[in-house]
Amino acid sequence: MSTLFRDARLADGRVRDVRTDSGTIVEVADSADADAVDRVVDAAERLLLPGAIDAHVHFREPGHSQKETWTTGSRSAAAGGVTTVVDQPNTTPPTTTGDAFDEKASLAAESYVDYGINGGVTPDWEPDSLFERPLFALGEVFLADSTGDMGIDADLFADAVERAADAGVVVTVHAEDADLFDETARERDAGGVGRDADADVWSQYRRAAAEEAAVERAVEVGADTGAPIHIAHTSTPEGVDAAVAGGATCEATPHHLFLSREDATELGTFGRMNPPLRSEERRAGLWQRLVDGDVDIVATDHAPHTVDEKEADLWNAPSGVPGVETMLPLLLERARQGEISYERVRDVTATNAAEIFDLPQKGRIAEGYDADLVLVDPENATEIRGSELHSKCGWTPFEGMTGVFPDLTLVRGDVVYDGAEIVGAQAGVNVRK
Structure with missing residues (x-):
C-alpha cells in the first residue's frame, strides 16, 4: 500500500x-x-524513525526451536521497531558451510522482518562454499578456544580475517581472550552457584581484561590484512577505546548499557551472558561513550533460552538474554528523559549499521x-x-x-x-x- x-x-x-x-x-x-x-x-x-537494524541476533533455528524460531523472533523484532536483523552462526548445525547457510535461509523465509545471515568460522568451516552465498558478513568469530562451539585459535582467526578481506566482507568479532579468564573463580565456587547465590562470580571469571586484550589483537590482525573489523557486544569502556584506537567499529548491547554487576544477584543465572555484566562504573562509562559517539551501534545479542534452561546452576546455565523487542523502547525512554538525543538513537539503531554493513537502501528517512x-x-x-x-x-x-x-x-x-x-x-x- x-x-x-x-x-x-x-x-x-x-x-x-x-x-x-x-x-x-x-x-x-x-x-x-x-x-x-x-x-x-x-x-x-x-x-517517525527509520526501522532499527539489529546487527546481532540469535533466532536459534535450525536446532534449537524450543528457545526461539524465525517466526517468534521476527515478531518480537517487529513489535520493538526492528525491521532488519542479522542472525549469527552458532546454530545446529553452525552456519559454516554453504549447505548450512541454505538450510538456515529456508527457515528465515518465515521472518516478518528483513534479515541477513552471518557465516561463521570453526576448524572445519568451508569458506569457498560459504562465500558463494549472499553472505551478510563473516560472522561472530571468537579469538580463542574454550569460549564455545564457535571458538577458534589465533592462527585460524588470522586466516579467516585474511579470507574475509579478499571477499570484501566485514568481520564481526566476539572479543574475549579465554586465556585471560580467572580460573580461580571456579575454585572459589567449587560447589556451583544457584540462581539465588552470588551470581557475580561469572563476571569475576570472564574478567574485563580478557575483552580489552582480544580487541587489541583483533584490530591488529585487521590492520595487517585490510579487513574491516567490527567488535561485537563491547562491554567495557576499555574495549570501546581499543576499538576506536585500532580503527574498528563496535557495538554495545542494551544489557551492558542498562544493567551492571549490581543487578547480578537479583538476576541470578538469568543474568549470565558473554561478555558478562560489568561494574556500575564501567556501565556508566560505556553509556557515556555511546552518547559521545565512540560506540557505533547498539545491537542486542538477542540470545533467548527457556526458563527451565536458565534455572540451572551458574556453571551449567546457558549464556544469553533476549533483547530484540526492548532495545529501541529502552533507548527511546532514555531520550524521553533527556539522557541521549533522538538523533543519536536514530544513528545507533539504524543509520550507522546500514553504513557499516553496506545496506544502501536502509537506515534513513529519505527519498x-x-x-x-x-x-x-x-x-x-x-x-x-x-x-x-x-x-x-x-x-x-x-x-x-x-x-x-x-x-x-x-x-x-x-x-x-x-x-x-x-x-x-x-x-x-x-x-x-
Missing part, C-alpha cells in the same frame, strides 16, 4: 509529511499531496530508501513485562523497566505491527539478495 504520514516529527525535530509507495519512500516534504494514496496516517507530530518506518509517541512510556513480549522464551532481564514501544512498524511499506498485534505477511527478505 501507499501511505502518507501527515505531520510526522523526524529525529532532528523537523515536522514533515512522508509518503511511501511500492515499498519505498518517495517524498519527504513540508506538505505532500494525499491524492491517490491508499492510507493516510495522522502522525500528529509523533516521532529512495526502503519504507522501513517506526512511528512512536515519545510520551507513551510503559512498563516492560516479559509475559507481554513476543519472544518464545517469555522472559526479559529488563522486567519492570520503562520503555517507549511503537504505535506502528512498517517493513518496506507494509505494516507488520499496529501497536497491539502482529499483522501482515511473513514477507521478510534476505537483504543480500
Whole structure:
C-alpha cells in the first residue's frame, strides 16, 4: 500500500509529511499531496524513525526451536521497531558451510522482518562454499578456544580475517581472550552457584581484561590484512577505546548499557551472558561513550533460552538474554528523559549499521530508501513485562523497566505491527539478495 504520514516529527525535530509507495519512500516534504494514496496516517507530530537494524541476533533455528524460531523472533523484532536483523552462526548445525547457510535461509523465509545471515568460522568451516552465498558478513568469530562451539585459535582467526578481506566482507568479532579468564573463580565456587547465590562470580571469571586484550589483537590482525573489523557486544569502556584506537567499529548491547554487576544477584543465572555484566562504573562509562559517539551501534545479542534452561546452576546455565523487542523502547525512554538525543538513537539503531554493513537502501528517512518506518509517541512510556513480549522464551532481564514501544512498524511499506498485534505477511527478505 501507499501511505502518507501527515505531520510526522523526524529525529532532528523537523515536522514533515512522508509518503511511501511500492515499498519505498518517495517524498519527504513540508506538505505532500494525499491524492491517490491508499492510507493516510495522522502522525500528529509523533516521532517517525527509520526501522532499527539489529546487527546481532540469535533466532536459534535450525536446532534449537524450543528457545526461539524465525517466526517468534521476527515478531518480537517487529513489535520493538526492528525491521532488519542479522542472525549469527552458532546454530545446529553452525552456519559454516554453504549447505548450512541454505538450510538456515529456508527457515528465515518465515521472518516478518528483513534479515541477513552471518557465516561463521570453526576448524572445519568451508569458506569457498560459504562465500558463494549472499553472505551478510563473516560472522561472530571468537579469538580463542574454550569460549564455545564457535571458538577458534589465533592462527585460524588470522586466516579467516585474511579470507574475509579478499571477499570484501566485514568481520564481526566476539572479543574475549579465554586465556585471560580467572580460573580461580571456579575454585572459589567449587560447589556451583544457584540462581539465588552470588551470581557475580561469572563476571569475576570472564574478567574485563580478557575483552580489552582480544580487541587489541583483533584490530591488529585487521590492520595487517585490510579487513574491516567490527567488535561485537563491547562491554567495557576499555574495549570501546581499543576499538576506536585500532580503527574498528563496535557495538554495545542494551544489557551492558542498562544493567551492571549490581543487578547480578537479583538476576541470578538469568543474568549470565558473554561478555558478562560489568561494574556500575564501567556501565556508566560505556553509556557515556555511546552518547559521545565512540560506540557505533547498539545491537542486542538477542540470545533467548527457556526458563527451565536458565534455572540451572551458574556453571551449567546457558549464556544469553533476549533483547530484540526492548532495545529501541529502552533507548527511546532514555531520550524521553533527556539522557541521549533522538538523533543519536536514530544513528545507533539504524543509520550507522546500514553504513557499516553496506545496506544502501536502509537506515534513513529519505527519498529512495526502503519504507522501513517506526512511528512512536515519545510520551507513551510503559512498563516492560516479559509475559507481554513476543519472544518464545517469555522472559526479559529488563522486567519492570520503562520503555517507549511503537504505535506502528512498517517493513518496506507494509505494516507488520499496529501497536497491539502482529499483522501482515511473513514477507521478510534476505537483504543480500
